[in-house]
Amino acid sequence: MNLDQIKCQSCSISQLCLPVMLADAEIEHLDSIIKRRKPYQKDEILFRSGDPLKSIYAIRSGSLKTYTVDMDGVEQITGFYLPGEIIGLDAIAENTHQSFAKALDTSLVCALPYNKLDILAGQIPGLRSQLLKIMSHEIQDDKALFLLLNKKNAEQRLAAFIINLSRRYANRGLASNRFQLPMTQVDIANYLGMAVETISRLFKKLHKLQLLELKQKEIVIQDMQSLSHFAGTSCHL
Amino acid sequence: MNLDQIKCQSCSISQLCLPVMLADAEIEHLDSIIKRRKPYQKDEILFRSGDPLKSIYAIRSGSLKTYTVDMDGVEQITGFYLPGEIIGLDAIAENTHQSFAKALDTSLVCALPYNKLDILAGQIPGLRSQLLKIMSHEIQDDKALFLLLNKKNAEQRLAAFIINLSRRYANRGLASNRFQLPMTQVDIANYLGMAVETISRLFKKLHKLQLLELKQKEIVIQDMQSLSHFAGTSCHL
DNA sequence: CGATAGCTTGAGTCTTATCAACGTATGTGG
């Protein structure tokens, strides 16, 4: 199938993406500005920190991470992105990407040229609202992450991280109790501000407590309720 | 002076606020939807977590904090807000405020009814762009804060926090080397995820190193360069 | 099959939290 023939209407994640609430004619219009590229391969880079903002990216399949690089050249992961999520919203303020984006898996993405999207948002009220909502949601998620990192200990962070992934898979209609971790433990450690050794030990602990199983990259959540309790019930990262 | 007579055009922070880049006629239009209330007194609450979103708030003077309350009823501060900044953007996604907002000082704010603002954003392209930029900027700031909390130690966090405040005052044309801390050390500790005792000890240390002076709530930065270095030069929170 | 990235395990250390106690502002009512 030609990738360019896939339309928003037939896209499995359109209900999580910008077209939500748009009429068919409006979706056609949105569709017309979207560039669908051939898949990014694992480790391919979508954009780099400092690049001028051309497009924001909606993820159709696969997974990606965003990261910055500090003074010492060390990678600092700022986010993981799954299908239905949008990458690059932080570039709008200064027309410049603030981070690197790299594919963790073979990934399909829709590139949304921002200048066109902005104009279209002026013409389609539903698109404008949805764009604002998506950005607002990202702010919300960032604040939740902030609370998690700021107030919770290592166990709670890891448990909350796994629950968060599980929820995001569930929202996409995918299995939420059994899924593949798209990132390495090194990446998880980096993202959660912990040492890899700690992550490893905590996975072992969670396994001993029969809360989850981890075989290679496949995670099986055995007791979601206890895991949630473990994460500190109030945390909805 | 009647508060309702203050217009965006004559507002000292309009260059930081939504009117940036708007034509006079457009500003008039924006002006017409804004409600300017009498000042909020210290400890007065603007909105509560769970409240339906009616307005977002632009701060004209004073300072505020936003916070959530965890299971145990403990306050968790999620942000401090200074003049020219906008509170409540995280409420747009679900039409519900996600946090409490409380005045730290006597504060003047402009209430922007969101339904009207959304419609106006459809009519004025510059307003739409500016709103998106402001939201993008908040995402950017949240990500920078995330990196700070995740990767830096206690000293670096506090130093970066003070530098961040200083920069924000500077942007507003206020003294950046000498200013009043609008929040208590308890609040700072809460926000930065540290114990108050640690904050107190670190202020002492920074004073010993002749980087800053703290008398009651007045902070005097004596050596901004060293302080920046101390915070880890790459951090621009 | 060997090289390399990713993960595990143990021992020792350090940062920062916690607890307890005391000092210092601030503001209220008498």
Add this chain to the structure above:
DNA sequence: CCACATACGTTGATAAGACTCAAGCTATCG
């Protein structure tokens, strides 16, 4: 205007959580 209550800040001693370092193991891929 003082006295008291309360919130806020300081200091020291102790302890725990998580990091670092070192070494070994195990997948994975060319």
